Amino acid sequence: MKRFVLFCFVLKTKSQNFVPNSSFEQHNSCTFGLLSNATPWCLSHSNAGQSSYYNLCLPNPNTIPNQYIDACFTSFQVPHSGIAYIDIGSYVLSATQESTIPQVKLIDTLKANKIYCVTYYVSVWNNAKYTIDKLGALLTPTPFPCANPSSTVFVNIAGNYTPQVVTTPGVAIGDTLNWSEVSGSFTAVGNEAYLAIGDFFTHAQHYIQNTYPTNCNGLAYYYVDDVSVEEVEIAKVKNDTLIMQGDSAVIGLNNSEAALFSWQPSAGLSCANCPNPKASPTITTTYTVTKTQCKSVTSDVITVTVSPVGINEVGMPNVELRILPNPASDVLNVTSRFDFEKIELLSITGQGLLSEIVNSKTHHLQLQNLAEGIYFIRITYPNGLINTKKLMVQH
DSSP: OOOOOOEEEOOOOOHHHHHHTTSOOOSOSSOOOOOGGSOOOOEEEEEOOOOOEEESSSSSSSSEEEEETTTTEEEOOOOOTEEEEEEEETTTTTHHHHEEEEEEESSSSOTTTTTEEEEEEEEEEETTTOOSSSSEEESSSOOOOOOOOTTOOOOOOOOTTOOSSOTTTOOOOSSSSSSSEEEEEEEEEEEOOEEEEEOOOOOOSSSSEEETTTTTSSEEEEEEEEEEEEEEEOBBBBOOEEEEOOOOOOOOOOSSSSSSEESSSSSTTTOOSSSOOEEEOSSSSEEEEEEEEEEEEEEEEEEEEOOOOOOOOOOTTTTTOOSSSBBBBEEEEEEEEEEEEEEEETTTTSSEEEEEEEEHHHHEOOTTTSSSSEEEEEOOOOTTTTEEEEEOOOO
């Protein structure tokens, strides 16, 4: 019986990404240092603040990797990839919730009941005084209003929305040197068309850590790079199959999207970590494939039954028995040098499925109603001798 199991682990692989300009490389100008420069991204903010845009082509303070605004606002960070990134901020010392929420329209609306993984990478500004937990990602059917630099229209976001993906509560993300992964998987409702990332919680809902107490600002401030929304394809195997000893069969049914595969046991497999290996076990074996894609791990099982010893092809000399075509789909043509008395169709385990009296050198066997698989044709001659040929049926 097929089954799959869903777990969540931290692993990033690349597949189809529904996020346009996911690494913020595309930009309109090398003189404009706000998020809207990285179209089609725009900013929704709660009460105040802006998300800055950083690119190698921009002058200070928005160049890469060094930024210098003033003595309280200096930093250094190389991109996670490419030559650009943005930032998000949460203003911890503010009496009211102030945060910046970048958002973008997805390339396509998500499909109902499909599993998706959201991932982006963050690194703390060197001069950010605070760090926080519960950075998140929110998928919505409609967008928040986009702000512009002079906008006075703010969206009351904090505490009013539940993001599908959120980092571990109680664990503040505080690495200024390396990039930390924000990621998780969820099952789509089927109307999600927009992605927003950042801080969706009130100060009271956060664990706030004074990570760099000597710094002279009241910010929890993060760089952001490489945002993705990917559909997760579950691990798939073919139906349980029967083979003759010494034969092989492809047992996987997985697409070519990037992921990690692990097959257990590995005995009799052409490859233990590829999507669709060939199996040629010497005994009946149940194989389990585990697939890790993005934040999701799924598995599936297949049993390869090896036919009993003794059902190999046998024959007598000079008979010249031919079965064509092989593989066959609709009609099998059987030709022998001598008249044969009876033709039988056997299953892989030797069970008789059909028997016809012939008394001729040729016979046409109808196969339309047979399931795909391996069978045996057994020919009996008037002198009692028997010839057996293996047959593959494919429709």
